Amino acid sequence: MNKVAYLGPEGTFSELAAAAFSTTAARFPYRDIASCLRALANEEVDAAAVPLENTIEGSVNITLDQLVHRHNLPIVGEVAIPIAQHLLVHPDNVDERPEAVYSHPHALAQCHDYLTEQFADSEWLHASSTAKAAQEIAADPGLKQAVVANRLAAKKYGLTIAAENIHDFANNHTRFVLLSTKGAHMEPSLETSRKKTTIVVTLPSDYSGALHQVLSAFAWRKINLSKIESRPMKTGIGHYFFIIDIDHAYDDVLVPGALEEIKALGCEIRLLGSYPSAVIEANKEMEFTF
Numbered sequence: 001m002n003k004v005a006y007l008g009p010e011g012t013f014s015e016l017a018a019a020a021f022s023t024t025a026a027r028f029p030y031r032d033i034a035s036c037l038r039a040l041a042n043e044e045v046d047a048a049a050v051p052l053e054n055t056i057e058g059s060v061n062i063t064l065d066q067l068v069h070r071h072n073l074p075i076v077g078e079v080a081i082p083i084a085q086h087l088l089v090h091p092d093n094v095d096e097r098p099e100a101v102y103s104h105p106h107a108l109a110q111c112h113d114y115l116t117e118q119f120a121d122s123e124w125l126h127a128s129s130t131a132k133a134a135q136e137i138a139a140d141p142g143l144k145q146a147v148v149a150n151r152l153a154a155k156k157y158g159l160t161i162a163a164e165n166i167h168d169f170a171n172n173h174t175r176f177v178l179l180s181t182k183g184a185h186m187e188p189s190l191e192t193s194r195k196k197t198t199i200v201v202t203l204p205s206d207y208s209g210a211l212h213q214v215l216s217a218f219a220w221r222k223i224n225l226s227k228i229e230s231r232p233m234k235t236g237i238g239h240y241f242f243i244i245d246i247d248h249a250y251d252d253v254l255v256p257g258a259l260e261e262i263k264a265l266g267c268e269i270r271l272l273g274s275y276p277s278a279v280i281e282a283n284k285e286m287e288f289t290f
C-alpha cells in the first residue's frame with residue numbers, strides 16, 4: 001500500500017491508526033471521514049483508515065452509514081488502538097482558566113465526567129478532529145480555549161499538557177478499519193490469528209421473530225458474534241438493517257451455511273469484509289513512528 005487517507009490534520013488518533021496499519025505508506029490527511037472514503041472511491045489513495053467504534057462512546061455512525069449507503073469499499077483489516085485523552089492549552093495561557101473546551105465530539109464524550117466536574121460552566125465546542133482543534137488553538141492564543149487531544153498533537157502544535165488521561169474509563173480503545181479496493185493489507189506484525197467478518201442484514205419484512213430466526217442460524221452452529229447493531233435504513237420510521245460482526249473468517253467451515261440459511265429466510269446479506277483483527281494494548285507506545 002502506497003497511500004492511505006485518514007481524518008486530518010496531522011496528529012489525530014486516525015493518523016496513529018493509519019501508522020499502525022502501515023509504517024511505510026504515505027499518509028494523506030482529509031478534512032472529514034466522508035472525504036477519506038471518497039478519496040479511496042476515486043482512487044486518489046490505495047486505502048483509508050477510519051474509526052468505527054469506541055469503547056466509551058460507541059459506534060462512529062458516519063463511518064457505518066457511509067459504508068452502507070454511499071460506497072462499496074471492503075474492510076481489509078482492523079486494529080483497536082488505546083486512546084489517551086489529555087487537556088492541552090497554549091503555552092501563553094497555562095495560568096489562565098480556559099474560556100471553552102474544544103475538540104472532536106467523540107473525544108469530548110469520552111471525557112464527559114471530567115469536563116462536567118472541571119468545566120461545567122464553560123462552553124464545549126465541536127471541532128472536525130482533535131488535532132484540528134489543537135492546530136487552531138495553537139495558531140491563536142487569544143482564543144484562550146483548552147483542547148482535548150493526544151500527546152502527539154501536543155507535540156506537533158506546541159501545546160502544553162495541563163491534565164493527563166482525562167478520559168472517564170481506563171480501558172479506552174477505538175476500533176479502526178482499513179478499507180481498500182486495491183488489495184492493500186495491514187502490517188504483517190499486526191496480523192493475528194483472529195479473523196472477523198462484517199455483514200449487513202436486511203430483513204424481508206417486519207414480522208415477529210424475524211431477527212430471532214437470523215440469530216438462530218448462528219446460535220445453533222455455535223458461531224460467536226462480537227457485535228450486532230441496528231441502523232436506520234433511512235426509508236421510514238421503524239425501518240432498520242443490522243450490522244453483524246462474526247468472530248470467524250467468511251470461509252470458516254460453518255459460516256457459509258449460516259449465511260445461506262439466512263438468505264433462505266428471505267433476508268438480504270451484504271458482505272462489508274472478512275479481515276484480520278488486532279488490538280494494541282494500552283501500555284504499548286503508539287507514537288513510536290513519529
Ligand SMILES: O=C(O)C(=O)C[C@]1(C(=O)O)C=C[C@@H](O)C=C1
Pocket residue numbers: 007011012013014015051054060083104106107128129130131174
Ligand atoms: O479526532 C481524532 O483524533 C480522530 O481520529 C477521530 C476520533 C473518532 O472519530 O472517534 C477517533 C478516535 C477517538 O475516539 C476520537 C476521535
